[in-house]
Amino acid sequence: MSSLFPNYGRWPIQIVKGEGNYLWDAAGNKYLDLVAGIAVTSLGNVPPKVKAKVQEQLDTLWHCSNLFEIPVQEKLADKLVSLTCGSRAFFCNSGAEANEAAIKLARRYMQKIKGENRYEVITFTQSFHGRTLATLTATGQDKVKDGFAPLPEGFVTVPYNDLEALTAAITDKTCAIMLEMIQGEGGVHPADPEFAEGIKQLCDQHDLLLIVDEVQTGIGRTGKWFAHQHYGLEPDIITMAKGLGSGFPIGAIVGKEKLADAFSAGSHGTTFGGNPLASAAGLATLETIEEDHYLDRVTEIGAFFAEELQKLAAKHPEVVNVRGKGLMMGVELAMEAAPVVNAMREQYHILLLMAGPNVVRLLPPFTITKEEIAHAVTVLDDVLTAVKANV
Numbered sequence: 001m002s003s004l005f006p007n008y009g010r011w012p013i014q015i016v017k018g019e020g021n022y023l024w025d026a027a028g029n030k031y032l033d034l035v036a037g038i039a040v041t042s043l044g045n046v047p048p049k050v051k052a053k054v055q056e057q058l059d060t061l062w063h064c065s066n067l068f069e070i071p072v073q074e075k076l077a078d079k080l081v082s083l084t085c086g087s088r089a090f091f092c093n094s095g096a097e098a099n100e101a102a103i104k105l106a107r108r109y110m111q112k113i114k115g116e117n118r119y120e121v122i123t124f125t126q127s128f129h130g131r132t133l134a135t136l137t138a139t140g141q142d143k144v145k146d147g148f149a150p151l152p153e154g155f156v157t158v159p160y161n162d163l164e165a166l167t168a169a170i171t172d173k174t175c176a177i178m179l180e181m182i183q184g185e186g187g188v189h190p191a192d193p194e195f196a197e198g199i200k201q202l203c204d205q206h207d208l209l210l211i212v213d214e215v216q217t218g219i220g221r222t223g224k225w226f227a228h229q230h231y232g233l234e235p236d237i238i239t240m241a242k243g244l245g246s247g248f249p250i251g252a253i254v255g256k257e258k259l260a261d262a263f264s265a266g267s268h269g270t271t272f273g274g275n276p277l278a279s280a281a282g283l284a285t286l287e288t289i290e291e292d293h294y295l296d297r298v299t300e301i302g303a304f305f306a307e308e309l310q311k312l313a314a315k316h317p318e319v320v321n322v323r324g325k326g327l328m329m330g331v332e333l334a335m336e337a338a339p340v341v342n343a344m345r346e347q348y349h350i351l352l353l354m355a356g357p358n359v360v361r362l363l364p365p366f367t368i369t370k371e372e373i374a375h376a377v378t379v380l381d382d383v384l385t386a387v388k389a390n391v
């Protein structure tokens with residue numbers, strides 16, 4: 001019996017080693033990794049340049065609290081700010097914490113300038129924002145809320161890509177609109193460009209803050225640094241985590257200058273946030289993406305991947321839709337995705353993910369090659385045929 005809480009539905013595999021686009025289990029089996037630790041190890045497993053920088057930091061200083069100035073954290077903040085429309089960064093340790101910080105910042109700013117009734121955050125169905133009490137309340141999926149009542153007040157959820165419903169939900173209590181540009185956990189659903197444009201106008205018109213959750217889509221995953229940059233949006237707050245540290249736990253928000261005073265000294269914080277090791281991993285990750293031109297690579301390889309998946313869709317009527325951007329792809333099936341994902345892993349040692357019951361999600365490392373993608377799609381072709389014959 002395991003000494004762990006059974007809160008994860010785990011695959012019965014012990015991963016003991018990773019290198020580049022491959023993982024190895026305790027029995028010595030080698031797996032092609034199209035999951036990247038759920039959009040985390042974007043530069044592949046144990047990326048050499050990031051490893052070198054983290055190792056250097058390991059030899060120098062592991063932790064020092066935010067009671068001190070931390071130069072490498074400052075550098076990471078400078079870098080993030082240079083890649084976004086924001087001008088201030090705050091570091092934490094996870095995506096949920098980044099979203100929690102964004103909600104707190106939005107409320108504190110709004111309540112200071114508009115009064116204490118401006119606290120409501122509007123979010124969307126099928127969204128995913130995390131597992132803390134506030135972020136699970138913000139999440140537009142009932143399954144993450146089950147059994148955790150009472151939930152905090154101040155969240156309203158409306159249908160995604162429905163501008164009319166969003167407009168109708170805005171009241172004099174509304175403080176912010178919070179969304180993913182491509183819903184990850186919810187099924188790889190991109191925002192319609194008209195929806196994004198409408199949100200921008202509503203925020204201007206009603207003086208609302210725009211929070212974009214880039215925890216999964218950020219740090220190059222879609223071919224730009226952040227997915228909202230495909231839409232020409234300038235969010236007030238951007239949240240990020242998964243791909244930022246190449247596997248080292250780190251989360252962050254970047255916000256506009258007008259928000260700076262709302263996080264005055266002592267108003268928010270966390271012990272580990274942006275510590276030297278995490279910041280070194282984050283900085284090395286961003287520098288590597290830039291130096292090695294990974295955004296171009298994600299765009300090019302992502303387009304190839306999408307084409308291959310479209311060909312697959314043309315062959316299999318069970319593939320009802322191929323969605324996504326860059327190296328964040330979803331393949332919606334007219335049947336359950338689990339048998340497909342399981343067969344790919346068990347029989348062919350290719351790791352894929354689900355996003356809801358009918359969607360196969362692909363989040364490969366940016367280092368994935370066209371040959372590896374072609375191989376994975378060929379195998380997926382066979383597996384679809386085999387699974388279909390069995391149902």
Ligand SMILES: *Cc1c(COP(=O)(O)O)cnc(C)c1O
Nearest residue numbers: 094095096128129130184215216
């Ligand atoms: C994973 C995820 C989160 C939560 O991040 P954790 O690090 O698991 O807390 C929040 N938002 C989105 C869009 C995510 O994909």
